[in-house]
Amino acid sequence: MNLSASLVRQFTDIKALTPEIVAAFIEKVYVHDAVVVDGKKQQEISVVFNFIGDMK
Numbered sequence: 001m002n003l004s005a006s007l008v009r010q011f012t013d014i015k016a017l018t019p020e021i022v023a024a025f026i027e028k029v030y031v032h033d034a035v036v037v038d039g040k041k042q043q044e045i046s047v048v049f050n051f052i053g054d055m056k
Contacts, residue, residue: 010024011024011025024050026047026048026049026050027049028047028048029046029048030045030046030047031043031045032044032045032046
């Protein structure tokens with residue numbers, strides 16, 4: 001059994017998002033500069049998950 005499957009099994013009944021859970025699943029969070037597009041503020045956020053990689 002690989003480490004990611006073992007980790008997921010630990011957290012099968014999540015009632016609240018805790019710092020422990022975030023630290024277990026997320027490696028990095030990038031918050032990019034805000035831009036205005038068509039009069040609306042937009043901001044890109046990239047999340048790098050452990051065992052999965054980059055997700056936007």
